[in-house]
Amino acid sequence: MLGLWGQIRDAIAAARKRPVEAIERYHAAFDEILAAHDGDGAAAAKAQGLVDTLAPFTDWQTQVLTAAQLADRDHDFVSWQRYHAAHEAKRLLANGNGEIRVITLEGTITETDDGNDATASSERLVAELEAARDDDTVRAVVLRIDSPGGSAFAAEQIRRAVRAVRDAGKPVIASFAGVAASGGYWVASAADAIVARPETLTGSIGVFALIPNAAPLMEKLDLTTDGVRTGPFAAPLDPRRPLPDAVRRALDASVGHTYRRFLAVVSEGRGIPQAELEPVAEGRVWLGTAAAKLGLVDRLGGLETAIALARERANAPDAEVHWPTSSLAPREVVRRLIFGSETSALAPPLAWLTAPLRPLAPLLRSLTEPTTALPPVWAHCLCVAP
Numbered sequence: 548m549l550g551l552w553g554q555i556r557d558a559i560a561a562a563r564k565r566p567v568e569a570i571e572r573y574h575a576a577f578d579e580i581l582a583a584h585d586g587d588g589a590a591a592a593k594a595q596g597l598v599d600t601l602a603p604f605t606d607w608q609t610q611v612l613t614a615a616q617l618a619d620r621d622h623d624f625v626s627w628q629r630y631h632a633a634h635e636a637k638r639l640l641a642n643g644n645g646e647i648r649v650i651t652l653e654g655t656i657t658e659t660d661d662g663n664d665a666t667a668s669s670e671r672l673v674a675e676l677e678a679a680r681d682d683d684t685v686r687a688v689v690l691r692i693d694s695p696g697g698s699a700f701a702a703e704q705i706r707r708a709v710r711a712v713r714d715a716g717k718p719v720i721a722s723f724a725g726v727a728a729s730g731g732y733w734v735a736s737a738a739d740a741i742v743a744r745p746e747t748l749t750g751s752i753g754v755f756a757l758i759p760n761a762a763p764l765m766e767k768l769d770l771t772t773d774g775v776r777t778g779p780f781a782a783p784l785d786p787r788r789p790l791p792d793a794v795r796r797a798l799d800a801s802v803g804h805t806y807r808r809f810l811a812v813v814s815e816g817r818g819i820p821q822a823e824l825e826p827v828a829e830g831r832v833w834l835g836t837a838a839a840k841l842g843l844v845d846r847l848g849g850l851e852t853a854i855a856l857a858r859e860r861a862n863a864p865d866a867e868v869h870w871p872t873s874s875l876a877p878r879e880v881v882r883r884l885i886f887g888s889e890t891s892a893l894a895p896p897l898a899w900l901t902a903p904l905r906p907l908a909p910l911l912r913s914l915t916e917p918t919t920a921l922p923p924v925w926a927h928c929l930c931v932a933p
Contacts, residue, residue, distance in 0.1 A: 550834050554746045565596050573597070644865040645686040647857045648679045649850075651870075652690060652705070655927070656697030656730045667694055669701035675871060676708035680715045687718040687861035689853050690738060696729030696927035699754060699805050706812060709737040718860035722853035723747040723844070728832060728928030729754075732843070733809060736816035739860060740845040742853040743835035750843055751928035752813060753830025754806040756798050761786045805924045817842060832928060 556574065560567045573580060573595050584591040592598045612618045625633075652667045660668035679685045690709065696702065712719050721727070721735035723743035728751035735741050743749055765771070765787055772787050784794070810828060814821045819842055827833070827841050838844040846852060858864050 550837075551746055551748075554834070554836075559597075563596055569595065644867060645684050645861075645863050646867045646869040647687050647689060647854055647861070647863070648682075648685045649689045649691055649854070649868060649870045650675050650679065651693075652731065652734065653693045653724075656694055656701045656705070656734075658698055658701045658704075666697070669698075669704040672705045673708040676705070676712055678871075680708075680712045680717065685717060686863040686866050687720065687857040688712055689720050689722050689850070689857050690735070691722045691724065691850060691853075692727040692731050692735055693724035694728075694731035695726050695748075696731050696733070696751065697925060699730060699733070699809070699924050699926040702730035702733040702926055703808075703812075705734045706737045709734060713737070713739060718857060720853045720857045720860065722850050723749060723835065724850075726928065729830075730926040731928075733812060733926050736813045738816070740856060741843070742846045742848050742856060743838060743844040744849060745834065745836045745847055747835040747838075748832055748928070749835055749838035750827065750833045751830055752809055752824070752828035753928075754802050754809055754924055754926050755830075756802050756924050758784055758790055758798070759786045760789060762789050801924055805926070809926060830928075 552574075556570050557567060559565070560570045563570075577591075580591050580595065581588060584594060589598070589601050593601055608624065609618070612622055650672065652672055654665040654667045657666045657668050659670050660666070676688070679688050709719050718740075719738045721738035721741045723735070723741065724747065725744075726748045727735060727743065728748055732750055732752060770787075772785075784790075790798075810821050810824055813819065813828075814824055817824075827843065833841065833843065835844060835847055839847055846856065854868055858866055
């Protein structure tokens with residue numbers, strides 16, 4: 548983590564033209580600096596050269612209008628949605644140079660979209676990748692990944708969809724944001740090339756299964772349970788009881804198999820022999836700079852670098868960049884109304900209609916999601932840099 552902080556500190560110092568020592572002191576002695584400015588964090592930041600001006604939002608708007616030479620003319624600040632709609636209209640009227648399709652994989656990788664905007668479902672991503680594969684206007688795909696991983700099964704579904712795009716003759720460039728680890732890296736291993744930021748948490752080639760055990764707590768509370776089951780694998784994951792040895796052995800075998808599969812897909816995708824991959828795997832996390840030296844990343848850079856590489860690989864220098872917007876299927880509309888979503892525009896107007904169903908959400912969710920004898924095995928990063 549010190550390596551990550553060093554990159555952030557140096558970047559701030561360079562951008563703000565401040566000595567590295569000043570940024571380090573601001574970080575280490577913030578309490579003293581804040582006290583010297585009577586607790587005014589904004590004034591402290593300005594005094595340290597981290598911001599240039601303290602002003603209200605309206606003053607900033609005036610500065611923008613002045614810089615754009617619009618101060619004396621009618622103007623309008625538009626929302627991102629309006630800007631995107633106008634850009635889409637322009638794109639549809641553009642020439643036939645094709646497009647670079649940017650698909651985002653952000654958040655924990657799951658199998659289904661349950662209305663949680665902090666997850667990336669294989670259900671949605673596979674559909675978007677298949678649409679890009681079948682769209683003749685798409686020349687290449689940039690898969691923007693910002694994920695610590697998640698369901699290994701879901702990650703494999705997405706990886707196969709990435710391979711299908713490549714098999715259709717369309718390059719796929721993986722672009723890493725802040726985190727592209729474990730299941731996120733599993734997916735990226737199938738791309739033609741991987742681009743990462745120097746500070747991206749990368750790799751974490753590892754797998755685990757986590758089962759809670761409340762038996763000691765139950766014992767302290769003098770609570771006991773009873774029941775009849777036909778064997779150790781009938782309701783094996785009861786947190787009120789210790790994990791049976793047979794179930795533990797089955798979990799160990801499942802995790803080991805999935806880890807070996809993880810090594811195999813990375814070895815195949817990156818062209819690294821498994822014997823050379825082992826020392827950098829086992830859940831180890833690397834910054835982008837180290838990952839590039841180890842062969843886990845092809846190039847350092849941001850999204851612009853990935854888009855340029857996609858144009859180069861597709862031999863389409865004039866291709867437009869397109870960010871698709873997903874439309875909700877009728878089933879997904881119903882799911883979001885019942886289970887809720889903080890950012891859903893559908894929930895507030897119809898909350899009165901779905902409120903009686905909210906208490907039933909856990910039961911409904913259990914009926915719509917697959918159940919197995921054993922829990923899903925996850926390729927998920929705890930994201931502690933070496």
